[in-house]
Amino acid sequence: MKQVLAGVVIAAFVILPWRTGMGNTVAHAAGGDARKGKAVYEKSCVLCHGPQGRGDGPVGKTINPPAADFTSAASKKKTDAELLATIETGRPPTAMVGWKGQLSEAEIQDVLAYVKSLRQ
Template identity: 45%
Template sequence: MMRSTFWILLLFGLGSGLGLSFQRPVAVQSKWKAPAWADTLKNPYANRVEEALKMGERIYQQQCAVCHGPRGRGDGPAGMALNPRPADLTSKAVQAQTDGALFWKISEGRGAMPAFKGMLSEAERWQVVTYVRTLARK
């Protein structure tokens, strides 16, 4: 008796589990591409990286790490439930983009990724872009 109740409950559990996963839409998200003109934006810190890193790191740890993780791997506590998940900033796919493209994405946001143009000054956004470069996988 106990045994069959166990199996019925197990099946029930499996069934509702499957039901849930059917109800949850899989996000069909187009690849996020910055406009071509963004590639022409020049990072004002390109030749004075050291100057940008201190503030860049502070901003990153305060505003970005909660989703992208302290080391940029896309594993921050607030990002776990997001779909799509926060990008892995250490990845080739991100690091291969120009500073301008990253600046544009950070400024504009998309979906759960906030638009930082109203929250961070232009200089601050470039500082954080400069810091993101240091997260590249080695």
């Protein structure tokens, strides 16, 4: 019985702060900086997605399927989580590769914020 109690206490101290920490990450996720994201976008994404995010960059319009047009109705319906998942892990078998590891977490959040700013 004592061991069970100790287990619960340990779980409370180990798991709760961890979960709270995760919460902070999600809160931060919503707060990417679009201005910083623009620089990331111009370096890593613009050749495919184009300067206005219409999928018409010099490379993006030549590939099949073409790069996603962020201003399309279908793309505007995507949630932050869906866009984030595509940026992080890519969309095989299209030319969209995953950027996790290539870009830092902060850069990914910033570029996500910039992508969303192109939707208007």
